[in-house]
Amino acid sequence: MTNLISLSPELAQSLIKWVTIGSVIFGVLTGLGAGLTFACQSILDAESDKKIALAQKGAAEARLATEKLKNILTYRSVSDEQAKKLGLLITKKPKKIVIYYTGSDVESFFYSQSLFKAFESIGIDCDLFASSSVIYQEKEIFIYSRDPIISQSFSEGLINSNFDADWIPSENKPNFSGVPSLNWRPDNPDSIMMIVSAKAPPAF
Numbered sequence: 001m002t003n004l005i006s007l008s009p010e011l012a013q014s015l016i017k018w019v020t021i022g023s024v025i026f027g028v029l030t031g032l033g034a035g036l037t038f039a040c041q042s043i044l045d046a047e048s049d050k051k052i053a054l055a056q057k058g059a060a061e062a063r064l065a066t067e068k069l070k071n072i073l074t075y076r077s078v079s080d081e082q083a084k085k086l087g088l089l090i091t092k093k094p095k096k097i098v099i100y101y102t103g104s105d106v107e108s109f110f111y112s113q114s115l116f117k118a119f120e121s122i123g124i125d126c127d128l129f130a131s132s133s134v135i136y137q138e139k140e141i142f143i144y145s146r147d148p149i150i151s152q153s154f155s156e157g158l159i160n161s162n163f164d165a166d167w168i169p170s171e172n173k174p175n176f177s178g179v180p181s182l183n184w185r186p187d188n189p190d191s192i193m194m195i196v197s198a199k200a201p202p203a204f
Helices: 009-073 080-089 106-121 148-160
Strands: 096-102 125-131 141-144 165-168 191-196
Touching (some): 080 106, 148 165, 148 191
Parallel strands (some): 141 165
Antiparallel strands (some): 141 191
16 A cells, blocks of 8 residues: 555655645636626626616607507597586586687597587587688687687686687687688677687698
C-alpha cells in the first residue's frame, strides 16, 4: 500500500498549488456563470415586460378606435332615462314644438323622430319638418322661442337631461345659411322651434 504512489515533496507541493488555483478558477467561473445567467434573465424579463406593455397599449388603442367607430355609426336616440328626466325637469312646457332636421340625412331623421315621440309622451304637441339643406351646428339641438324664459328654461331642461343643447336669444333671429325653411318664426310665444343638427361626417 505504501508503494502505490511515490511523490517527492516538491511535486506534492506543486500539485496542491495547482489544485488550489483550479478551485479558485472554478469558483470564479461559477460566479461569472451565475452573474451572466442573472443578467441574461433580466434582459429577457425586461424585453418581455416591454412586449407586454406594447401589447397593452395596442389593445387600449384598439378599444378607443372601436368606441370612436361605434359613436360614429350608432344612431342617436332618446334613452328611457332621458325621457323620464324630461318629464321631471321641463316644468314650463311649450304648447307646440316644431322640429327641423336635415331631410337627406337618415340618422338626423331617426333622432328627430325619437325626440318627437319623447316630447309627445310628456304631453307636448309636435310637428316634424325636413330641411332641404344639411344642418351642421356645434350643438346637436338648438332651441328658439319668442319668449326667452321658455327658450332658456326648455334648453336647460334638455341639458340637465343629458342632451347636447343650447338656446338662441329671442332678439337674435335664427340664421342658418342655406336653410330658408328655418326662417319660420313661432306665431305663438309659447311655441318652440327646435333645430336638430346632423352628425358631422366621420373623420379617421
